[in-house]
Amino acid sequence: MILGRVVGNVVSTIKLPVYQGYKILVVQPVNDKEEPQGESVLALDTVQAGVGDTVLVIDEGNSSRLIMNNSTAPVRTMIVGIVDLIK
Amino acid sequence: MKLGKVIGNVVCTQKVDSFQDIKLLLVQPLNEELEEIGDPVVACDTVQAGINDIVFYEGGREAALGLKNWFNPSDLTIMGIVDQVNIGE
Numbered sequence: 359m360i361l362g363r364v365v366g367n368v369v370s371t372i373k374l375p376v377y378q379g380y381k382i383l384v385v386q387p388v389n390d391k392e393e394p395q396g397e398s399v400l401a402l403d404t405v406q407a408g409v410g411d412t413v414l415v416i417d418e419g420n421s422s423r424l425i426m427n428n429s430t431a432p433v434r435t436m437i438v439g440i441v442d443l444i445k
Numbered sequence: 446m447k448l449g450k451v452i453g454n455v456v457c458t459q460k461v462d463s464f465q466d467i468k469l470l471l472v473q474p475l476n477e478e479l480e481e482i483g484d485p486v487v488a489c490d491t492v493q494a495g496i497n498d499i500v501f502y503e504g505g506r507e508a509a510l511g512l513k514n515w516f517n518p519s520d521l522t523i524m525g526i527v528d529q530v531n532i533g534e
């Protein structure tokens with residue numbers, strides 16, 4: 359799992375049916391000091407995160423498929439938590 | 446998933462059987478500000494994207510799962526067409 363910050367959202371009408379009903383957010387990966395690191399990625403949102411939130415992101419297909427309860431979903435990156443505090 | 450812009454198509458007659466009837470598109474990767482990053486890549490299309498469309502695509506095993514026939518060697522598949530990218534509040 360990685361930490362990231364939500365920087366925006368993506369609107370898409372035409373997409374694979376399995377993506378329907380999920381919000382797509384733009385996530386900038388951050389390090390432990392919450393400084394931006396690397397290139398941004400798009401992630402499906404499962405926790406109603408919003409712009410500015412620090413979030414917990416999984417970037418692994420099998421974990422995402424497990425969360426979606428769909429063993430064949432072509433989804434890899436997912437937001438699975440909103441971070442309150444990093445000590 | 447990553448953002449990209451369709452900049453061309455690739456015609457390929459001789460290809461593996463599992464790629465039959467699959468459209469191949471040339472995609473320029475973009476960052477969240479829609480600025481070009483890196484070199485163009487070839488991706489399989491599932492959503493009838495066209496030239497100049499902004500799309501999002503997935504790589505790895507998920508790329509193969511995006512096509513109808515899962516047993517295929519795709520490592521980049523377009524999953525949707527982007528209408529709008531909003532950055533900031």
